[in-house]
Amino acid sequence: KAGVTQTPRYLIKTRGQQVTLSCSPISGHRSVSWYQQTPGQGLQFLFEYFSETQRNKGNFPGRFSGRQFSNSRSEMNVSTLELGDSALYLCASSLEALAGQPNTGELFFGEGSRLTVL
Amino acid sequence: AQSVAQPEDQVNVAEGNPLTVKCTYSVSGNPYLFWYVQYPNRGLQFLLKYITGDNLVKGSYGFEAEFNKSQTSFHLKKPSALVSDSALYFCAVSPLGSGNTGKLIFGQGTTLQVKP
Numbered sequence: 001k002a003g004v005t006q007t008p009r010y011l012i013k014t015r016g017q018q019v020t021l022s023c024s025p026i027s028g029h030r031s032v033s034w035y036q037q038t039p040g041q042g043l044q045f046l047f048e049y050f051s052e053t054q055r056n057k058g059n060f061p062g063r064f065s066g067r068q069f070s071n072s073r074s075e076m077n078v079s080t081l082e083l084g085d086s087a088l089y090l091c092a093s094s095l096e097a098l099a100g101q102p103n104t105g106e107l108f109f110g111e112g113s114r115l116t117v118l
Numbered sequence: 119a120q121s122v123a124q125p126e127d128q129v130n131v132a133e134g135n136p137l138t139v140k141c142t143y144s145v146s147g148n149p150y151l152f153w154y155v156q157y158p159n160r161g162l163q164f165l166l167k168y169i170t171g172d173n174l175v176k177g178s179y180g181f182e183a184e185f186n187k188s189q190t191s192f193h194l195k196k197p198s199a200l201v202s203d204s205a206l207y208f209c210a211v212s213p214l215g216s217g218n219t220g221k222l223i224f225g226q227g228t229t230l231q232v233k234p
Contacts, residue, residue: 004161033220042227043162043208048220056221090161094220106152107222109161 004110012116018079021113025093032074037088081117088112120145120213124225131199139194141209150212151192199232
């Protein structure tokens, strides 16, 4: 079974530009969440999508947005890039619990998209 | 506020010795607790989790963790460290317990260095 796939793996942008990152979850996983990882702030939750709907949102400005398609693939977009947006952006997918079963919450992460803003 | 703390930025241990990576948490209700590992330039890999039941949980690669409710801790342990265990380790908590898979609160991470 293929893992979580993120594209592109590396990209360089300049301030003011925008960027779109893509994530393909593990087949059958309908929940996709995004995290930003930086040396200073660590791992911070951006948002989570389930069945094409945003279910949770972290404390990030509106420049950060995302969406999920009917095949569960997800994209996140950052507009008007700032130097501080340089980070590793990680996508994770998870399998929703069956009805009546506890949800154990294990996430499967992709290898990330490393964004450098110059 | 719900949070996770990993008090050590780095843990150094000799190969063959036992290792402990510390984690304490602050959440309301019953916590779902996790440990993940990250190798350089890679995503995170799940190691183990505590949901309910036995306080000692066993996970991948010989790791285990002990849940202590009174001390609100979930320390990661391994009886005999390997050089290949050297990586960045994250403790995490699911803030709402059941039903919320995608949002985890992570600690700042602890770098484990195992020397031959």
